Amino acid sequence: MNFNFLSPVSDAVLAHSELLSNQALGRKFKIHSNQNGMPDIDDAQIAIIGVHENRNDVNYIGSELNFDPIRTALYGLFPGNWHTTIADLGDILPGESVEDTYFALKTSIEVLVEKNIIPIIIGGSQDLTYINYRAYDNLLPMVNIVNVDTNFDLGDAALPIKNNSYVGKIILEEPYNLFNYSTIGYQTYFNSQEEIDLMEKLYFEAYRLGEVSSNVNIVEPVMRDAHIVSVDLKSIRSAEVSGKQKFSPNGLDGKEICAITRYAGISNKVSSFGIYEYQYDVNDPITAMLIAQMIWYFIEGVNCRVKDDDFKDSNMYQKYNVLIEEEELIFFKSLKTGRWWIEIPFLANLNNKLKKHTLLPCTHADYVAATEGETPERWYKAYRKNNF
Numbered sequence: 164m165n166f167n168f169l170s171p172v173s174d175a176v177l178a179h180s181e182l183l184s185n186q187a188l189g190r191k192f193k194i195h196s197n198q199n200g201m202p203d204i205d206d207a208q209i210a211i212i213g214v215h216e217n218r219n220d221v222n223y224i225g226s227e228l229n230f231d232p233i234r235t236a237l238y239g240l241f242p243g244n245w246h247t248t249i250a251d252l253g254d255i256l257p258g259e260s261v262e263d264t265y266f267a268l269k270t271s272i273e274v275l276v277e278k279n280i281i282p283i284i285i286g287g288s289q290d291l292t293y294i295n296y297r298a299y300d301n302l303l304p305m306v307n308i309v310n311v312d313t314n315f316d317l318g319d320a321a322l323p324i325k326n327n328s329y330v331g332k333i334i335l336e337e338p339y340n341l342f343n344y345s346t347i348g349y350q351t352y353f354n355s356q357e358e359i360d361l362m363e364k365l366y367f368e369a370y371r372l373g374e375v376s377s378n379v380n381i382v383e384p385v386m387r388d389a390h391i392v393s394v395d396l397k398s399i400r401s402a403e404v405s406g407k408q409k410f411s412p413n414g415l416d417g418k419e420i421c422a423i424t425r426y427a428g429i430s431n432k433v434s435s436f437g438i439y440e441y442q443y444d445v446n447d448p449i450t451a452m453l454i455a456q457m458i459w460y461f462i463e464g465v466n467c468r469v470k471d472d473d474f475k476d477s478n479m480y481q482k483y484n485v486l487i488e489e490e491e492l493i494f495f496k497s498l499k500t501g502r503w504w505i506e507i508p509f510l511a512n513l514n515n516k517l518k519k520h521t522l523l524p525c526t527h528a529d530y531v532a533a534t535e536g537e538t539p540e541r542w543y544k545a546y547r548k549n550n551f
Contacts, residue, residue, distance in 0.1 A: 166274075168267040169212070169253045171197045176234045188249075188459075189238025195253040208247040209462060210275055213254035213285045216264040220288040220440075221325050229443045230254065230285050232451035233458075240459050245466045250280075265294045272298035276434050281465065283458060284437035288326035289316065292393040295435055296333050296341070299390065305342035307388050307432070308333070311423055312395040313350045313411065315358050315369070326440070334365070343548070345385050347423065348372045348398045348415050366548040368541065372413060379422045384524035384541065386426040387502070389433050394424065394457070396440045396450070404450040407442035417453055421460040428464020431472065436461055471497040472504065472522065485533040492542065494530045495522065503527055505542050 172194050180189030192211075193202035204210060213230040217223055234251070255271070258264040268284070272295055275282045284291065292310070299306050310316065310330070318328020320335040333341050345368035351359070362369050368385060375382060386392065396404070400414030415423070427433050438454055474480050474495055483494040493506040504522040529539040 166195075166201060166252060166271060168255060169195060169201070169271070170256050171195045171200075171253045172234060172251055173231055176231050176238065179235050180238045183239055184241075186241055187238060188240050188242055191242060191249070192238070193248065193250040195251060201252070202250055204250045204252070204278075204280060206248050207250040207280050209249045209281045209283060209465060211249070211251045211283045211285065211458070212268075212271060214264065214268055214287040214291055215254055215256050216258075216261060216268075216286065216291060217288040217326075218257070218261050219290045219323075219325050221327055223288075227443065228287060228441065229445075230441070232443075232445075232448060233285060233441070233454050236448070236452045236455035237458055240455060243463050243466065245462065247462065247466055249462065265291075268294050269298045272435055273302065276302055279434075281433070282435050283461065284435070284439075285454070285458075286437060286439035286441065289393060289395050289439040290324050290326045290329040291439060292391070292437060293324060293329040293332050295391055295393070295437060298435075299340060300338055303390065304340065306340045306390050307343040307345075308341065308391045308393065309345045309347060309385055309389040309427070310393045310395070311347045311398050311415075311420070312393075313348065313353045313372075313398050313414065314395075315346050315349060315354055315362055316395075317358050317361060343367065343388070343545075345389070346370065347382055347385065348375050350411070350413060353411075366544040368544060372415070375415070375423075376419060379419050381526070382423050383426045383429075384503075384526055386423075386430045386433065387524035389427070389430060390435070392424075392427040392433055392436045394420070394436075394438045396438065396442075396454070399453070403453060404447075406444035406447035406450070408444070408447060408450040417456070420453070421456055424457045425460040425464040428461040429467050430464075431468055431470065469500050471500045471502060474522070483530060485530070487533060487536055487538055490538070492533050492538075494525070494533070496527075496530075501527075503530060505529065505539060507542070507545055 183189050195201050215228045255267045272282050316330045318331045320331030347370050350372050397410040401409035403417045481496045485492045495504045503525050505525045
């Protein structure tokens with residue numbers, strides 16, 4: 164498969180990387196360049212793609228995108244104790260129509276995921292998440308999406324797709340592959356009561372900004388169950404960014420967003436990751452550096468992945484049975500990592516939506532709550548959704 168719709172990384176970025184230490188990321192990546200063409204990515208585990216598409220932004224006024232500042236910042240960082248091979252495949256430039264760009268992105272993601280290469284997508288408007296999801300049509304029967312965002316982005320699915328309504332398209336357009344949709348860091352005053360009620364009715368998960376800021380660890384089980392993670396940069400508070408990127412005085416701070424992206428990387432299921440709503444400003448190195456650090460932490464997480472959810476060997480886990488009223492809840496704890504899961508016991512019916520998803524990631528706090536007679540909310544929502 165040749166990625167002939169990807170343009171090379173700019174000569175300006177590559178010239179800058181020539182001045183870097185030999186230990187810097189820019190000297191270690193496999194890079195698509197004008198001089199050397201597309202690199203061999205058969206041994207790569209991660210591939211970076213920029214997507215110059217923001218025409219379906221509701222506020223689009225013709226602004227162009229440029230990811231050079233992000234690459235310059237990223238290339239100058241030093242890797243951790245990593246074992247992954249990383250490629251930068253360059254950019255998908257705007258097609259003649261938005262649909263052309265969508266096709267190029269969908270094809271690229273599908274090929275990469277099939278090769279077990281995790282695409283890191285730098286966007287553009289967040290409607291690209293819909294295309295990321297559609298790339299899984301022939302890859303997975305059911306897909307879980309996590310959106311780090313101030314908004315649910317449900318919108319009106321009857322209208323043409325926009326960056327604030329793509330989730331409605333995901334839910335209502337065939338083929339129906341979505342099992343769970345979770346929003347992390349939403350802010351109530353940016354969402355209508357109708358949307359909040361719909362999230363509850365569909366048994367989707369939503370974590371308010373205050374919940375996440377007071378305990379960022381609650382994100383980990385949600386990420387552990389995700390296939391696609393999409394980050395809207397508007398979820399970051401304005402004090403952390405500059406120039407055009409400012410959106411709201413309230414939001415996630417730099418440490419929180421980097422912790423969240425690291426949790427996304429650690430998840431064994433996450434197979435594509437996107438950062439969207441970048442507003443290019445030549446005088447804004449701060450936002451570019453923050454995005455570079457978010458990508459760094461995601462890659463760090465991928466390098467820390469541990470296979471701990473194979474429960475065939477009883478020496479590798481502990482099993483706990485908790486009785487709540489007439490329901491028996493079964494928890495598993497990995498002895499390798501200390502992470503927890505709860506069994507979903509209604510999978511005898513092979514027609515259910517979960518298929519093989521018999522275990523739901525949870526926390527030790529969920530187990531403790533169950534011993535005190537409280538049913539974990541994630542378990543309850545999964546149960547109701549499966550019988551919806």
